[in-house]
Amino acid sequence: MMKKSWWKILAIALLLYTFTAGFLIEVPIIGNLHQTIRNLFFHVPMWFGQMVLLLVSMVYAIRYLRSGNLADDIYAREYARTGIVFGILGLVTGAIWANYTWGEPWSNDPKQIAVAIALLIYLAYFVLRNSMPDMDKRARVSSVYNIFAYFIYVPLIMVLPRLVQSLHPGGQGVEGNPAMSGKDLDPTMRMVFWPAVIGWTLLGVWISTLSIRISKLKEKNWINA
């Protein structure tokens, strides 16, 4: 039992650490961020988590195309679903943060726009799935779309926002937030930030595995057939 669930325990431990240390440690006061900088431990890991979950979803889509096993399609679907949930949480935490630092929850920042489009891309994945009643066809066509979508998703959120002015760190001609990108991150904050990233990502995987188990039970007849 321990062997199988050590990572779940790790996820709980890391998140407990994130919530206690994240609220208690001394944070550097940078510019207009003040104490809101603590949101770094909650907002940014959502995006790391989303990228990992969607990557896993794409890997299972590839596996489905190679194997034709419907279980792989369920994995791809549920990981994409959790990815969408993480994206929504990331948008909401970001909007709250932006409300205090940029003055409004939505300021048409390139990164905000990019992640909103990314959400639409993956919501379209579910629309596509629901448009086909035939199971094998649905699995195959949506796997193809899933792979294609991921290859558009990565340049959309990684490359494009960096080409233009952005309030986020990492854009050109940063005016909003002071630099908080990887190398400038305060050492004490880094001690909480990376465990938070791992903790939230593991939680995402955990949620996905639970919904996969439910789906597998529901669709048992189809998978084994």
Place this chain on the structure above:
Amino acid sequence: MPSAKKIIALFKKDLLLEIRQQYTFYGILLYIASTIFVLYLAMGRPEAGAWNGLFWVNLLFICINAVAKSFLQESRGRMLYYYSIAGALDFILAKLMYNLLLMLVMSLLSLLLFSFFLGTPFEKTINFLGITCLGGISISLVFTLLAAIAARANQNAALMAILGFPLIIPQLLLLVKISKSAFGEIFNTGALSQMILLLCGLDLMVVILSLILFPFLWKD
């Protein structure tokens, strides 16, 4: 393995069908003309920013109409026939080439009509001509694979818009930005060529993905 002979034969078939039926061509032409005329009546001669935005949105809608037909017109029986005489790669390559040509013609035509009705706010005509061609190519490549997906999903044309709009935005944003250079906006040195290179890279990636993924859509 794809063979040049089969690709050319399939490409020619699409072209011949187009010339014989002329349904898509005149349909799209009428679509372009009426859209642009409505825009002209509504806006007169818009300023550069609005012109640029309208132009690319117009191209996007044209592409959805033009490229969607390329797969939606293929009936089940005919697909089975292609399946027996050609490989998946032949088929998708021919479709990519045909759609690319179709979209190139349509882009240039809409540029002509846009210039005629809505004026020519761009300063560097040759540059904008090049950007238009690049844009037409980029949009047509993305929508070819999406049309194949939508055709598999019960020939659902509305689905193509749902799938396509979010996916095309990266390219469209890049195009809008690149074309600002033809409107006299100055970029940092290297920024423009970087963006063009990125767009070409995206196009190449889309072609490679289409070649890899289409065979899975093909077999039923």
